[in-house]
Amino acid sequence: MGRVKPGPSSDKGYNMTLVTFFQQLLNGVSLGSLYSLLAIGYTLVYGILGLINFAHSDVFMLGTYFTFFVIGIFVLPWWLSVVIAMGLCALVGMTIERVAYRPLRSAPRISALITAVGVSFFIQNLGLVTVGARPKGFPRPELMENVYSLFGIRIQGVVVWVPIISGVILLFLLYIIYRTKTGMAMRAVAKDMEATRLMGVNVDRIILYTFALGSAIAAAGGAMWAARYPQINPLMGIFPGWKAFTAAVVGGIGNVVGAMIGGMIIGIAEIMIPAAFPGLTGYRDAFVFAILIGFLLIKPSGILGEAQKEKV
Amino acid sequence: MERKNTTRRDMILTGMLLVLLMIGVALANRYLSSYLVRVLNTACIYVVAAVGYNLINGITGQFSLGPNGFMAIGGYTVAILMLPLAEKEAVYFIYPLMWPFNSFSFPPSMFVVALFAGGVMAALAALVIGIPTLRLRGDYLAIATFGFGEIIFIIANNWISLTNGALGIKGIPQYTNLWWTAGLAFATVYFVKSLVNSSYGRAMKAIRENEVAAAAMGVDLLRNKLLAFVLSGFLAGVAGGLFVTLISTVSPTLFTFAMTFNLLIIIVLGGLGSITGATITAVIFAFLQEILREVEAPMTIGPWHLPGIPGMRMVVFSALLVALMIFYRRGLFGRWEISWQQVISWLKRERIQHE
Amino acid sequence: MNNASNTLLSLQGLTMVFGGLVAVNDFNLDLHDGDLVGLIGPNGAGKTTVFNMISGQYIPTKGKVIFDGQEVQRLMPNVITGLGIARTFQNIRLFGNLSVLDNIMVSFHGKLKASFIAAMIGTPGYLSTERDLREEAYSLLEAVELSDVAYEDAQSLPYGKQRRLEIARALATHPKLLLLDEPAAGMNPYETLHLMRFIQRIRKDFNVTILLIEHDMKVVMGICERVLVMDFGIQIADGTPDKIRNDPKVIEAYLGVDE
Structure with a gap:
């Protein structure tokens, strides 16, 4: 889209050594796993309600703040604070669904979307008013500060642990969705809400559960995001959220595994492309946009998505 | 026969309204404080952008979050074209402005051309986003336009030889005045209203009501959605051009998502799909914003001293938006449109006092 | 046969x-x-x-x-x-918030020759086209005995009339x-x-x-x-x-x- 003046370092870009290549790749996987965590919340809600839950990115932001305050106030270990933040975000997610989205379930699609934007903006601005716009320094857990060495490649703790923890969470999620009764009900609601209701399933409860699950995972993602980028502010959710939704589209919206794959693609692309072309670093976020438009042009149903069809 | 006469009557009445508006502008310029004139200017710019935004969101029912990006494109285009050559050298001191823009500058008489160019550039951007997204069913437009605003922000920050980066462009001549803003607001309302009342408008509304049925009745979905989206982009571009020549500066942070959010509030409060509603609430909103600015300032009521809470406005507005959607989705005007016929029968009823 | x-x-x-x-x-x-x-x-x-x-x-x-x-x-x-080829739908798909007359007139859009610019300006030529379309739609409504509800919202019609309007709208193409x-x-x-x-x-x-x-x-x-x-x-x-x-x-x- 835009042309850049070649920066002073742009000529170095093509000499990526194998070591830096692997470092960057791992870095991309680490970032990608966070996008995956966030993308799942979008894809779950979109699969069931056909709604882009714009507020999801702000729940992610709240996850970092909850972790931050729990660590600061109760002096709890990092991992326990994250678990508490996940619980709090689950509550927030359920509240949003109950208060803002449920009354609009039968309303025109655009009304629900506007509401979602409104809720998102509300949380952001409430954040600005209460904790202020100034970024806060997030205490990095020791685990993430360690530096490991693997075949002579020096790797930061964040880069190692974030994908591992994310992987465990994703496996747990897949277990819930594909191996538990509630997960089966979630998939059934996504397929045909009315039929599921007729089968005697409490659809409202399943939807609340979906929001709780997505929000809790977003909180975990938020806490790890803050370990990666330890400056937190009330608007920090916007771009990760948008990229994660793009990841969900790339993977095939509504498809959980697709969201994970999409997240990886976006994360790796975001790290690797500027690493290869340092002159374009400023345009990092624009690549994601280009990927989105590219997919919409060539394969709008995403990697794993089914072509959409409407009952006529 | 009778219909023909009402068309002529409506044209005459519209002409009279235009004259009234011109008198109003002349009086405002003469008697109102510069502060109030500025608020009126902002109000008229909001009218242009909101009526355009309503065309895609309210009339056609496709959720766009792009107006801030389009306004930025229009704003930068007008700024770069109109900035005098001497200023160009002074402003672009890090990197000189790229060719060919460093070699010319529009004279004041070509302001209208610059505004048009701003609209066209924004419309082209809308076309580029619209083609991949609008042929798909679903909310891809929303997600693409949401990202688009950010992309424009990134470009404005990074393409320094064109936009001067984060520093922005200062010293843009203040060509915008109430004649321009009110005139363009009037033209926008007139043209959009004609379009919406035409066969094209019916096709757009049909798409909003039921896409499958609209296609089955022979409506080309992509063409008509694109028409609405590109026109709304054009109007946003013009509004952006007016805005930067009103405040005489443009920078990447001028047209953030908050701008889109304001426009969204305006069209929802006015009643999604109502041009009348968008117009009236745009004006109300411009004033409301000024009033709420006062509320945010620290104040003392009797013995209590309340510290100012900057940003509280947006909290209130977003809560208002959600509440409107849940409890009062039709907004102030629903889908109601004012027409000369209604005005006349209303006036008659006042006079005759029967029925 | x-x-x-x-x-x-x-x-x-x-x-x-x-x-x-x-x-x-x-x-x-x-x-x-x-x-x-x-x-x-x-x-x-x-x-x-x-x-x-x-x-x-x-x-x-x-x-x-x-x-x-x-x-x-x-x-x-x-x-x-x-x-x-025109069709109706099993689950009625009218343009609910549009008038009955407008529902019919949507069907004329596919064959409209006038450009959107003419429509936007409201040129005399366009306005006369618009009048012709309106008349054609109205006489179609008369033919299917719906002209009495021409200016009502489609969604406010009783069920039987909605079905008939769907057929009329298809015929208008x-x-x-x-x-x-x-x-x-x-x-x-x-x-x-x-x-x-x-x-x-x-x-x-x-x-x-x-x-x-x-x-x-x-x-x-x-x-x-x-x-x-x-x-x-x-x-x-x-x-x-x-x-x-x-x-x-x-x-x-x-x-x-x-x-």
């Missing part, structure tokens, strides 16, 4: 597969100018899917739709409508072939009788060929000259109403569902 006349629509080996499910399998049909043919079968037999393939909502997995000598199965729905998807659904016996006369009348007045999906056997047996029966995506019978009534395969498919 006038088999001697032109073949208007020819479906050749039409097949639709969703995921692993074969909704319609190797469906064949020839319709001639002026035919009034019924398409019946139990729920889920694939009747509406056949309609969706003819009118372009679905692209068939296999097979051809030949209309007026032209292959149309890959064309967009609005293009197919422009060629002369000037079709050669009209696809009616369960027009009598939800109607009481009196309304159904009215509808039967209405269908026969529009067939004559508007000179259209009609393909009709219907569950109400009275309607199908009462007005169709030829009836096709589908079950599980396959055509199981084709013939005159009398022949269909006594076909053992049809009776089996309808076991217990027969009216």
Whole structure:
């Protein structure tokens, strides 16, 4: 889209050594796993309600703040604070669904979307008013500060642990969705809400559960995001959220595994492309946009998505 | 026969309204404080952008979050074209402005051309986003336009030889005045209203009501959605051009998502799909914003001293938006449109006092 | 029946597969100018899917739709409508917040010559086109006895009138072939009788060929000259109403569902 003046370092870009290549790749996987965590919340809600839950990115932001305050106030270990933040975000997610989205379930699609934007903006601005716009320094857990060495490649703790923890969470999620009764009900609601209701399933409860699950995972993602980028502010959710939704589209919206794959693609692309072309670093976020438009042009149903069809 | 006469009557009445508006502008310029004139200017710019935004969101029912990006494109285009050559050298001191823009500058008489160019550039951007997204069913437009605003922000920050980066462009001549803003607001309302009342408008509304049925009745979905989206982009571009020549500066942070959010509030409060509603609430909103600015300032009521809470406005507005959607989705005007016929029968009823 | 006349629509080996499910399998049909043919079968037999393939909502997995000598199965729905196929929907799909008159006028948009710029400016030429369209729509409403509700919102009409408006809106596209998807659904016996006369009348007045999906056997047996029966995506019978009534395969498919 835009042309850049070649920066002073742009000529170095093509000499990526194998070591830096692997470092960057791992870095991309680490970032990608966070996008995956966030993308799942979008894809779950979109699969069931056909709604882009714009507020999801702000729940992610709240996850970092909850972790931050729990660590600061109760002096709890990092991992326990994250678990508490996940619980709090689950509550927030359920509240949003109950208060803002449920009354609009039968309303025109655009009304629900506007509401979602409104809720998102509300949380952001409430954040600005209460904790202020100034970024806060997030205490990095020791685990993430360690530096490991693997075949002579020096790797930061964040880069190692974030994908591992994310992987465990994703496996747990897949277990819930594909191996538990509630997960089966979630998939059934996504397929045909009315039929599921007729089968005697409490659809409202399943939807609340979906929001709780997505929000809790977003909180975990938020806490790890803050370990990666330890400056937190009330608007920090916007771009990760948008990229994660793009990841969900790339993977095939509504498809959980697709969201994970999409997240990886976006994360790796975001790290690797500027690493290869340092002159374009400023345009990092624009690549994601280009990927989105590219997919919409060539394969709008995403990697794993089914072509959409409407009952006529 | 009778219909023909009402068309002529409506044209005459519209002409009279235009004259009234011109008198109003002349009086405002003469008697109102510069502060109030500025608020009126902002109000008229909001009218242009909101009526355009309503065309895609309210009339056609496709959720766009792009107006801030389009306004930025229009704003930068007008700024770069109109900035005098001497200023160009002074402003672009890090990197000189790229060719060919460093070699010319529009004279004041070509302001209208610059505004048009701003609209066209924004419309082209809308076309580029619209083609991949609008042929798909679903909310891809929303997600693409949401990202688009950010992309424009990134470009404005990074393409320094064109936009001067984060520093922005200062010293843009203040060509915008109430004649321009009110005139363009009037033209926008007139043209959009004609379009919406035409066969094209019916096709757009049909798409909003039921896409499958609209296609089955022979409506080309992509063409008509694109028409609405590109026109709304054009109007946003013009509004952006007016805005930067009103405040005489443009920078990447001028047209953030908050701008889109304001426009969204305006069209929802006015009643999604109502041009009348968008117009009236745009004006109300411009004033409301000024009033709420006062509320945010620290104040003392009797013995209590309340510290100012900057940003509280947006909290209130977003809560208002959600509440409107849940409890009062039709907004102030629903889908109601004012027409000369209604005005006349209303006036008659006042006079005759029967029925 | 006038088999001697032109073949208007020819479906050749039409097949639709969703995921692993074969909704319609190797469906064949020839319709001639002026035919009034019924398409019946139990729920889920694939009747509406056949309609969706003819009118372009679905692209068939296999097979051809030949209309007026032209292959149309890959064309967009609005293009197919422009060629002369119009349809109604099983679950009514009116433009609820538009007036009855506007609902009709939407159907004229596909053939509109005027540019959007003329419409935006409101040129005298455009305004006179608009007046003509309005008059045409109004006289169509008169023909279908809906002119008394011309300025009401479509969603405020009673059910029977909504069904009739759907048919009128389809007729406004000037079709050669009209696809009616369960027009009598939800109607009481009196309304159904009215509808039967209405269908026969529009067939004559508007000179259209009609393909009709219907569950109400009275309607199908009462007005169709030829009836096709589908079950599980396959055509199981084709013939005159009398022949269909006594076909053992049809009776089996309808076991217990027969009216």
